[in-house]
Amino acid sequence: MRILIIGGAGMIGQKLVARLVKDGKLGTAPIKSIVLSDVVAPAVLKAAFPIQTQVSDLSEPGQAEALIRDKPDVIFHLAAIVSGEAEADFERGYRINLDGTRHLFEAIRRAQYRPRVVFTSSIAVFGAPFPDAIHDEFFLTPLTSYGTQKAIDELLLSDYSRRGFFDGIGIRLPTICVRPGKPNRAASGFFSGIIREPLNGVEAVLPVSEDVRHWHASPRAAIGFLVHAATMDTSVLGARRNITMPGLSVTVGEQIEALRRVAGEKTTGLIRRQADPTIVQIVQGWPRNFSAKRAVDLGFRADRSFEEIIRIYIEDDLPQGSISI
């Protein structure tokens, strides 16, 4: 089993590699090698098999072909610029998030072999107004260029799979929470920030009201989705190869209450309310809740509670000694 991870320097990419190194196999197949590709050099773990890195930008001509030259069995395509950046720079968003993905799909088609391709899409393919819980047959109405690009990639993935050019599966990740490390340019950053910064003893700004409801999955659950997508029997998918992943629907108030239960009043006291009209407006267009029945039927598993999500952050990512709980 030879694996290519595109977007391997990112948070999800790095956590995926760590999981694969720990498991030593993907499903039942022993891992022979991993190639990590990204626009910046990915960090590399020590492993029982070779891990190579490749600095590569899919949107540049010829780079996709070079990446798949050795015909990896499984390709995780995680690379994208985030929503805020794709909205701020229209041309760059389309170049990276649409053309880059299309180059990859085309390179695979021309190489005439049929790898499993796991593509990370996003709930940003949906746009308000919504039903109370978005079901699996609700239409895609993105309200951002990022969401548009992901929705287009999904359509391409379905068509290339239907044609037999590869065996693709697109998974629409919930907002990842708690995202470790520094904030990125995603407008959704505060959902993690209000948990992460206080746990690290740092003040966090909450730019929306506490009744804002959103859809979350821990990084650990997301890695579980990726591994399951790479190993499951895709013949049951038929022509519908893009699936909303299960998650937890909670309000910001419920997030804060869970944090209080896990880490106490002093920690939640580090959350400062300061409304940001721009973010308030963006968030109004975002999904709040899903049924995600199909994913659950297909064996994808969400976190069980927001407290569990917080504990996963503490176990997997919190720098030692930041809190005493």
Place this chain on the structure above:
Amino acid sequence: MRILIIGGAGMIGQKLVARLVKDGKLGTAPIKSIVLSDVVAPAVLKAAFPIQTQVSDLSEPGQAEALIRDKPDVIFHLAAIVSGEAEADFERGYRINLDGTRHLFEAIRRAQYRPRVVFTSSIAVFGAPFPDAIHDEFFLTPLTSYGTQKAIDELLLSDYSRRGFFDGIGIRLPTICVRPGKPNRAASGFFSGIIREPLNGVEAVLPVSEDVRHWHASPRAAIGFLVHAATMDTSVLGARRNITMPGLSVTVGEQIEALRRVAGEKTTGLIRRQADPTIVQIVQGWPRNFSAKRAVDLGFRADRSFEEIIRIYIEDDLPQGSISI
């Protein structure tokens, strides 16, 4: 009011020009000029205003820019290769139906002005299994490359409109019936063929069973949709700029019965049943019925009966003397 029609040599393009020449205006605005563009030279009608033709292929670099150099107020984008051809030639389908459309949208964006863009999409953006009647929030699951390309174009149209680069509206046409002239390479051709050929005294082959149900609009209704889309107030659309047009849901048996009522037993006797497993299978993936409530609320109007659809063909397109009814 200066108008550009891309795909002006096609059946819909030619009927649209004829309507505009007859009306002399679009909505309330007098027409100053029309440019007809296509990959082959479009036929030109005599009119009270100049009609120019331009042979142009949007998928070639620079052609889209040349087409919009004079900044037409309204652009009808009807150009596409049909489903059968896009399925037979993967690369050509994406080049014409996706890249061509994207070139046009990009050229408008770079020209920094904001025309009305009316784009003809298709019910091929939907794929089985379906609910009994496909409602306006049902998801897009194309089962052909053509349907995929149209669905992608719809997403681009929405995003470019949301960004303010143009004022776009996408209309998903029902299958056009009765399509005049010779059969094209669309797998749906028989829906028209079983009406048109017998009315012209020619045998027609019916490749599917009579219980096949499908969604139809006459060419006259389709031109009505285009004109309404070009003149309506788009501010009521919000971010959802692609709309399923209203149509008539009838079975092949009901089509034949309507033909019998309009033209008699001798005419329907010219329909020869000869199952074609390939077409039977393709048609199984096609929509059968829609609610199309949103379009009706927005003022789009369907044909009232399949008999009316047949009579429209006889009035508008049947060569003189073909039948006596």
